[in-house]
Amino acid sequence: MNVAELYLKLSECHDVSGWWPAESGWEVMVGAILVQQTAWENVERVLGELKRRGAMDVDKIATMPLDELETIIRPAGFYRQKASHIQNLARYLAREYSSDPRGLLEKDIEESRTELLSLPGIGEETADAILLFAGGRPKFIAAAYVRRLLDRMGMLSSDDYWEVQRYVESELPPDAVVFSQLYALMVHHAHTVCRARPMCGGCCLRNSCRFTGTAGRADCRRSSRRGSRW
DNA sequence: ACCCAGGTGGCCC
DNA sequence: GGGCCACATGGG
Structure with a gap:
């Protein structure tokens, strides 16, 4: 075999088919951090709540009060770390790529990977999940x-x-x-x-x-x- | 009352 | 460089 x-x-x-549903690369990135050591069902509630609030957006999350983001993320577990990691990522994208994840996802794949790994809360699996599902890059998880x-x-x-x-x-x-x-x-x-x-x-x-x-x-x-x- | 989940990072030796 | 541990909620 x-x-x-x-x-x-x-x-x-x-x-x-449709195994990782998402309407944008940013949504995949958020989901990739949320799903760490957590069932996808719990992630869906958080993604749904973010959308309901019109907050599935790099700049919205970058500027949102951290405790508000924590409250939204609570159902996905590890909510304090995840809220901080996601907001940090949003601020990084806002600062370095004018809030457009494509800037990070479309450069040389190993450079993208190294850059993702340098961010808190993004380890090898999460980095590769982002490269693969958000960037459509050929990296196996x-x-x-x-x-x-x-x-x-x-x-x-x-x-x-x-x-x-x-x-x-x-x-x-x-x-x-x-x-x-x-x-x-x-x-x-x-x-x-x-x-x-x-x-x-x-x-x-x-x-x-x-x-x-x-x-x-x-x-x-x-x-x-x-x-x-x- | 357990055990498990689409990990990561920090501390210890 | 490996072996523990905290992190936290929701479902079986």
Whole structure:
């Protein structure tokens, strides 16, 4: 089983079109920070509330009182940090790019990435999510779900972000649509099939994927040790 | 009453 | 450079 085969297999049983809905690059950036360690459902409430208030806007968020932003963000958890990180990003974009995220997203991809990583609250996954989903740049997100699935599929066992990212990217054409589809498929698969049935006996990956959520469940760890291969 | 979620950063050794 | 820990709300 290689990455391309896994991609095909997952595509056969899941539809992830419109998986990261957003009306702008800025909305994706906000969502990328909000979704850290939080269910998307909670992020949606915050995004909806920002829109309802007409505040889904770089300058609005840059100038909004911080405590007001915190109140809006509360349902997404870690609200104090996230409010501060998002407002900081908004002010940075306002200052450096006349409030237009495209200035940051459309420059050399490694420069964009380094710049994003220099901002507080933006680590590797968030930076790559922004590059991929907001910028449409070909960067694969080597998230925890991805690492666990590859591990339990017996494809690659590594906790090194860069190694996992390079492995996946090296086996696929450098296409942002392919990368975003695969990432969405992997996460969606974990959220639906695997969560409902940890042993994953009847899913499209047969007995290979097991549960790809946090490796804290005894039954899943046991099953994954037994060796999962096609 | 647990456990989990589409992470990040700070501190410790 | 790895191993802990805080951060916080909402759902199963």
